[in-house]
Amino acid sequence: MGSNLNMAECPAMETIALIGGRWKVIILHVLSKGTRRFGEIIVRVPSISRKVLTEQLRELEADGLISRVEYKTLPPKVEYTLTAFGKSLCPLLSYISAWKRDSEAGLSSDSL
Amino acid sequence: MGSNLNMAECPAMETIALIGGRWKVIILHVLSKGTRRFGEIIVRVPSISRKVLTEQLRELEADGLISRVEYKTLPPKVEYTLTAFGKSLCPLLSYISAWKRDSEAGLSSDSL
DNA sequence: CCCATTAGTTACTTAAAGGTTACTACTTTT
DNA sequence: AAAAGTAGTAACCTTTAAGTAACTAATGGG
Numbered sequence: 001m002g003s004n005l006n007m008a009e010c011p012a013m014e015t016i017a018l019i020g021g022r023w024k025v026i027i028l029h030v031l032s033k034g035t036r037r038f039g040e041i042i043v044r045v046p047s048i049s050r051k052v053l054t055e056q057l058r059e060l061e062a063d064g065l066i067s068r069v070e071y072k073t074l075p076p077k078v079e080y081t082l083t084a085f086g087k088s089l090c091p092l093l094s095y096i097s098a099w100k101r102d103s104e105a106g107l108s109s110d111s112l
Numbered sequence: 113m114g115s116n117l118n119m120a121e122c123p124a125m126e127t128i129a130l131i132g133g134r135w136k137v138i139i140l141h142v143l144s145k146g147t148r149r150f151g152e153i154i155v156r157v158p159s160i161s162r163k164v165l166t167e168q169l170r171e172l173e174a175d176g177l178i179s180r181v182e183y184k185t186l187p188p189k190v191e192y193t194l195t196a197f198g199k200s201l202c203p204l205l206s207y208i209s210a211w212k213r214d215s216e217a218g219l220s221s222d223s224l
Numbered sequence: 225c226c227c228a229t230t231a232g233t234t235a236c237t238t239a240a241a242g243g244t245t246a247c248t249a250c251t252t253t254t
Numbered sequence: 255a256a257a258a259g260t261a262g263t264a265a266c267c268t269t270t271a272a273g274t275a276a277c278t279a280a281t282g283g284g
Contacts, residue, residue, distance in 0.1 A: 092207065
């Protein structure tokens, strides 16, 4: 408590807060391929529980990265889609992935 | 336990694991300006405790992002420096910051 | 009547992260 | 003798994240 001053001054930290959840990168990646239902997401994110998936989706929604549309059919159907804001994250995630793969290609990681 | 299969397949998640610690981005930012001693880092990272700073530095060192050099003088002196691998993160952090600032510039965030 | 289906929720437990306070080591300075 | 300075450690506590298992709602099908 009382240590969030830094956050406010550090855009990189705010971004990490947005995508730093245990499963958020994978969920975002799944949704980058298109709209998906709850059940479609869960089978594509191995070993996540329904409770945790629900939590992560709610947070992503609260942060404006995804939208949730509920159809009042039986059985229920809920669709999740990246918002424009969420889509704007995709190049960033690609960049992050690419950095990791490049670093594994051995350029500078064996300096120790 | 037993859910790390995904991590291994997701470079972006591995990167987040590297820089996702509560203070890592700030610490990396401080060190991007040059070699710093423990006491110099702590005054530049407001409200971090010595214990937590030590922990974060140890993790960054274990991940190969920074190096730690201890001088056996009195009083003690320890210097922390970004490795080449750590330096390779700087452009990525800039990119992440820039994305956040751009998104705040209002382009797509007001879609809700 | 009972089962399946979908998208959850509830209650509970465990693990990890973060934080506070006090203490240590060793030498120089007062 | 006591205090200052540096870089920590140790013991302990709190908060947050994550995970498990069982349960719900509403309806169609057998």
